[in-house]
Amino acid sequence: MRAVVFERYGETAEVREVPDPAPAEHGVVVRVEATGLCRSDWHGWAGHDPDITLPHVPGHELAGVVEAVGPRVTGWRPGDRVTVPFVCACGDCPSCRAGDHQVCERQTQPGFTHWGSFAQFVALDHADVNLVAVPDDLSYATAAGLGCRFATAFRAVTQQGRVAAGEWVAVHGCGGVGLSAVMIAAASGARVVAVDVSSEALRLAREFGAVRTVDATAVPDPAAAVRDLTSGGAHLSLDALGSPVTCAASVESLRRRGRHVQVGLLPSPDGRTPVPLARAIALELELLGSHGMAAHTYPPMLELVRAGVLRPALLVTSTIGLDAVPSALAAMGTAPGAGVTVAEPWRC
Structure with a gap:
């Protein structure tokens, strides 16, 4: 073959x-x-x-x-x-x-x-x-x-993330997993904010149901932009890309008692990734993984x-x-x- x-x-x-x-x-x-x-x-x-x-x-x-x-x-x-x-x-x-x-x-x-x-x-x-x-x-x-990608996003949004109609959902990284998550969250009745560095990815996110988008290259703090757009932060946020920057931004995008789901892989030389745990403690955030x-x-x-x-x-x-x-x-x-x-x- x-x-x-x-x-x-x-x-x-x-x-x-x-x-x-x-x-x-x-x-x-x-x-x-x-x-x-x-x-x-x-x-x-x-x-x-x-x-x-x-x-x-x-x-x-x-x-x-x-x-x-x-x-x-x-x-x-x-x-x-x-x-x-x-x-x-x-x-x-x-x-x-x-x-x-x-x-x-x-x-x-x-x-x-x-x-x-x-x-x-x-x-x-x-x-x-x-x-x-x-x-x-x-x-x-x-x-x-x-x-x-699609099944991973489906479980991350609906099962691990426990999305509910009317909630704000932030999706960081709008590749295959992220766009799938946008589509699934929007179909569940959530209001989706899509975050990416690509104008084409953000265009597709809007086509698939995002009601707000954030160009991460155009703002000094994408997480703060998400908090502003959602009047205090997302109820559910996903890092669909997998990088220290998008992981931290996802956690920092959340409102009190919000839920972060890590979907993208996070390679690092020592297997560790900095996470803003002080915010997780102060706001009683949930930090969840999702693996297929x-x-x-x-x-x-x-x-x-x-x-x-x-x-x-x-x-x-x-x-x-x-x-x-x-x-x-x-x-x-x-x-x-x-x-x-x-x-x-x-x-x-």
Whole structure:
């Protein structure tokens, strides 16, 4: 098969022929029809994930067709249209038995713990626990984003963030996750303030339901701008980018007893990120993390998609072939872009 491979962290990957994967006893191999480029893939390529073994094939947001199944798989067969959360749970650890598959203690992640979906085929573990059926009327390009950015935003806003109609929600960083969060919060009846450095990202945020926007390059203190626009601060704020600056701004955007949800990864040399905890104490803020969404919790989200309440197809702003992935991946470090870029591995 053809796949995007990098040999060294931070050096441009290349498309080459590599062996096809085989399914584990409990797993499947999926023919990848669409796969999203996510900032998490860039973090892996840049060397921020110590679990990656080189050489490596990145990619974790995918949708496609089951190609082969392992002998212990009972619920799936070749030809099924599927997607998958980026966290593939084991289904049997204490966290999984509690239903918390997104923090499985023995999780695997395509594109991180093993070769991923920037390829024509990808192996996925514990298929009966992790695969999600893709409705016939949902395109592969749309479904690809559900496994990471859209599902992650859905859980961050509705479950971890506990959004309520009429609340103010601030979203810091309007890439794929952030724009998904804007759309989901607005559809929930919240009033959304979108914060970004890109005018195009802010334009899309307004299109997807933001009632206010803040250009972080045009104001001295984006958090203060959010507090002014929301008459005291947001009830719920998300850092959808993942940087010390956006994390701090999200916390500082909140009103008393507000809720911060950290969604974007926060790489740092020592694994630590400064957080304004004095404000968290004084205002009794909640600081929460959000790490994907379990496959068994997808049905309510899919129903809202099928009903047209949520429209993740609008987030796909670019579609490329596999040969364009290496340069697009490298560019995410300096120009994350607006919306979602989807690669089609069977297209050059």
